[in-house]
Amino acid sequence: MRCARVDLVRFQGYLETHAEISRMSFFFPTAVATIVSIATTFVDDRDGSERPPNIVLLLADDAGYADFGFQQDDSPIAEWTPHLDRLAQEGARLTNFYMAAAICSPSRAGLLTGRYPQRFGHERNILPGTNNGLPLDQVTMADRLQERGYRTACVGKWHLGYAKEYHPNRRGFDWFYGCLAGSRSYFPLEESAPVKRIQENGAPTAEKGYLTDRLASAAVRFIGETKDQPFFLYLSFTAPHSPPQAKPEDLARIQGAELSERRRVYAAMVKSMDDAVGQVLAALDEQGIADNTLVVFTNDNGGQTRMEADNTPLRGKKGDLQEGGIRVPCVVRWPGHVEPGAVIEQPAISLDLLPTFLEVAGTDGSQEGELDGVTLASLWSDEGMKATPPERALYWRSFGPSGPIALRSGRWKLSIPGPPKDEGFERRGAPRLYDLDQDPGEANDLAGSQPDLVHRLRRLLEEWEGLLESPRWESQPER
């Protein structure tokens, strides 16, 4: 059952009202998104209480920034992502959205905990055969939503530890259907390592089918079985991460496109993921719960150029702290709350999703410990628009105290590269300053002309770095 309550709020007016208190230009003056909140309240038929929305978090793996129609409509891949484009048309795009790390495992550690993973030493990938994992004193968004009455599922890639104590079922997920490893074959294997096997709550499943299709089927099954109670579905695709393996029928569809062989395979993998998203959206529609479901789509780190992912117009790739390594596509759909087609240009980060989810779940997340993000519901909620907007910087570090480090504050990005190889890996390079509003491709280093700003931002970075742990484990270079 549902009943409607209509509130109209003009986000543009909010931007104008708050412009004077945004010293760091946290809000871009060009942000002209108009958010209209038309809240629909769903009621639990069992007891008449208000039912919080379901939450579906769709995560791609290593996708290119430009490789979706809603990101770049003249991309040769654009025609293969109609379902994600539909999601973007029905929701809002966040055009300055970041992950907290440029590689898989730390990115997921940040996403699921709402904390910078560098704070708790989760700064490197976890290799099979090791006993490392998401530190057990860290609480996941699944833990927190489970406590609030949500049924929780992780479908797909885990990559947050292989030992039993790190298993998704022990980290807040009622149901796990996927693989523990960071990647695996998309096709059935005669023999596979246990961490690469598709399992259901620890029990291995038969090797069959194309991996992305299997994850879609599992997600649809979970939605069908759980539609009568609030749920959180974390659908963590392995696509389009390596290995480059596409379904023959998808490849055949893309045969005529003017793409290199590798890019064609990559495009077919993206298409397959888009088809999977289409199945999930259709399941929400068929169950009649799409209007009461917040859907977020994003990607765990920048595109992998070895797979011929395209991060245009950003510079860099997976593993880099340049924009191409950390800025990712992001779409948020919540019918009645987010105006279709809205474009949100404020900087935001994956760490914001946990506070956002707690808020839309109708709960107070302010006592949840050291969360690093802020709720994005302030972009579309009536109450949030009356609050003072947050003033903050976003931070990154890779590979410990001698690795590259970066900060974004408003339009500015301060980036300090790791030690140049010819200097013996001892000292970081000189700071670089970019105006991302004018120069998203980080082509023009302004550090020489703005020494005071560089000094101030560098102090912020040093203060943040002072809060961090050293990486708890080593790993080989990211692959």
Ligand SMILES: [Ca+2]
């Ligand atoms: Ca990744």
